[in-house]
Amino acid sequence: MRSGFYKQTLAEHLALTDSWTQRAWIVLALAGLATAPFVLDTYLLTLVTLMMITAVGGIGLNILTGWTGLISLGQTGFMVLGAYGYAIPVESWGWDPLAGFLLAGLVPAAASVLVGIPSLRLTGLYLAITTLASAFIVVHLVLEFPGLTNGASGIFVNRPTVLGWTVFTDQDLFALVAIFLVLTILGALNLRRSRIGRAWFAIRDKDDAARVMGVDLRTYKLYAFVASSFVVGISGALYGIFLSFVTVDGFPFLLSIEALAMLIVGGMGSIAGAVLGAVFLVGLPEVVSMVFSAFGDSARALLSTGAHEVKGVLYGLVIIGFLRLQPEGLMGLWRDAQRVWTLWPLRY
């Protein structure tokens, strides 16, 4: 277990990983991903697939909110743009799915520039409000052009054929999403240890100081917007493929809130935190269902339970609980545990 942070050269600082334990964990995780399709049943497999798609979205939002400190409530809008950015070219125009994925990233990225430019000079609250408004406007625009988007009826999405490999079964879809997740994590890690990543951290921590150091706030904030929405768009496209159906109903405004909750629960600013948050977020309703049905079949058959509402209340309580008691989320818990372990029996 680490007891401190000892880097001596820049190369060490930039390296992706420096400890054999971490490498072992990574190998284990990859092995887990590789064997999961053969071991898990369909239901669990699709659940994990959903977790991975949510994690991709979370990593995207993390770039904007966790690393650059720009609060965004516009997650829903970008996911919708990504989903339609994939569905329209691939299903309506017959383009190749790879091009579809590229567009799923580029369309929201372009839109984010539009949203970003007026918001660049705003901080915190005002930015949250602008992104909130943009989410609603995007949804409205989708409904306003049924000729292109099929309006409220939505677009059916077939499972794609990527580079000759036909993604058909649930196992195939799991593999595709896993590949995207790994690529996203690698990309995010690379961004983080690059110049742009460091600029983002500077903006988050003390933007006037960053400006003094030569970081052009407007440009880098725009970069953050673009990078974040590119990734979020791709997660939207993956979600559309997962549902086999793209409509605005599939992306309610609640998603924006869930995305932020995911980061808070997992740990803001950390990629592992985003993934953990996604697992937690998608897993919580399932765990609650299981707990409920453990209380007997009567809880199921009796229609007066309002199980869904209870889930909603629990969900809100969990968010507030984390915010009050452990604002650094699950990663914070992990770091605390690490610290206690290394320092024990000493307190500090």
Add this chain to the structure above:
Amino acid sequence: MNYLIELLVSGLAVGAVYGLIAMSFAIIFKATGLLNFAQGEMGMITAYVAFSIASATDGNPWLTAAGAIVFSVLFALAVERIVIRPMVDEPILARIMTTIGLAVIFRSGTMLVWDALPHDMGLAAGSALVDLGGVRVRGAQIGVVVTLAVAVAAMLAFFRYSRFGIAMRAVASDDATARLMGVKTARVQQAAWGAAAVMSGIAGALFAIAWELSPSLYALGLKSFPATILGGLDSVVGSAFGGVVIGIVENLVGGYLSPGLKEVAGFVIIIAILMVRPYGLFGEKRIERL
């Protein structure tokens, strides 16, 4: 011409609802720097409580009004003390997310405690139709406009003339200094939450009477948002004005342009305002930009 007048009257009525809730947003922001995303939900709960009181007292408007107001104040004070005050030093994102978490709880909680069906409030005085020179409105709609006017007048007087109002302005400006000057910031924040609760509670209840009571009443909060931005997040009176403007603009857009645009009109206004005058029409100019 009559058509235009009817549109304006409708717009005024719904705008008054937006205005009251917008004032709630503004007063809490003014006193604490926090945007209470759960305001719409709190108004909705007050409306439901009013419904229960009305059902229990067979439609007695005075008891219902009194009961609803008392409840809304107590509820807001409880929320403020239990959830919001402990988080006062946390970063803004955490505090906003807390109110969002509360909003989620309130929404689901309402459906648990009551039910998910639309209801009639059962207050005959509110649903009664009143003829104002050719234009018909419901009693509750007149009520809402009157309440807005009273609230605006009260706020104007409060902030300018009363000591407590000045104290609130001090807390909004710099709460550490205010505390050094002997202002009890906790009291100020409680007062702000209480006032906000009363305004949005009355707005929610009157809206439910004039339109309908259903668990989607919380959406009023989201729709009143643009009003606060338009008026200025820290301008209570400005928010009231913003509410009326948005209500009228929405109706005019719906009446003359397309009904679809009606819902989005508010959000487009937000973006426009934030680009041009982020502190709103009446807000205080702060150096928010870099």
Add this chain to the structure above:
Amino acid sequence: MKSWKGAALLAAALAMPAMAADQGVTDTEILLGEVEPLTGPPGLLGIAHNLGVRLAIAEVNAEGGVGGRTLKLVAEDDGYVTSRTIQSLRKLIGVDKVFALTAVSGSGQAVASIPVLKQSGIPTMIPIGPLPPLYEPPMENVFVVGQSYTEGMRQLALFLADKHPGAKWGVITQDDDYGAALREGIEQAKGEAEIEVAFETRYARGQKDFSSEMLRVKDAGVEVLVAGGIISENIAMVKEAEKLGITPAIATFWPGRVPEVLKAIGPASDGIYAVDYVAPLQSDAGQAFLELARKHLSEDEVARVNRYTMTGYTSTRLLIAAMQSCAEDLTWACTNKALAEGPAIETGVMAPAAFAGGRFTNSPVTIMQADYETLSYAPVD
């Protein structure tokens, strides 16, 4: 959940002769599943539907079940959210391993679930939201009970055109498939009768304030209003009309044909027209149905019975009849065939329902008018 899995596995291992049966069938039980909104505002129809299914199951179990096996039901709540519908379906089919589905939530959700349903081949009844994509083109295993909104609109429009010749019409519809179906119905009716639409508009789902729409209705002098909302929207429209002092003939459709709507609107709801393919509760058939409900359901539950209970009951009876004719060989293939070609089932609350080789019952509709005094609907002559 785990116990079902275990029981199914164990039973499958032990019951060798029953190996010809598909999943969800043991020696003593048959497991049925459904997805619907059980909570939240749409719970009004989900719960009522669920009661209908349970009523049919209780009735059949009391008579000995299907081939000596008792029927059991697993209901999943999707809160009317499409992604949850699909997840719940996957769980029902893959984990709970139900034998057949008695509902797949509302119309939008069912349409989105088509790929999953088609891929699995499980016998599926769709009584809540009959939309053409669900039966055109027909799928092997998906059976839609009811009537299309288009047809219902067409008939109601023709009736009203006949009753109010030369009137100006106003059409307010929702901006989605449901609204599109209604608009299609008006178009068809226009081809058969003189209908002058003076005002037409669409609204986005969830809209609460219809003041500007109703003002335009008043301005255009509309005498027949097609209120294409579901529940909240129709309440808002009619109350606005009351406020403005206009009294057009109002046409509504079965998704919102529940007494709660009349109650929420108030006296202005008297005389509203509606079209439906199940009998109103106040009719003789409806009362008989309530009697049946009282036998098998609790008092609380009987209070929640509405038209969706009737559709759930009828479609489940159809499914059960098909299963009964396949009692020896309880497989999906046999059930799908029996459903398609089986005889008409008479439940009293609907016209005799059958699929006649297709996948759609095409049930005939009745036109009704609301009576506020009794909070009920009565057929017009």
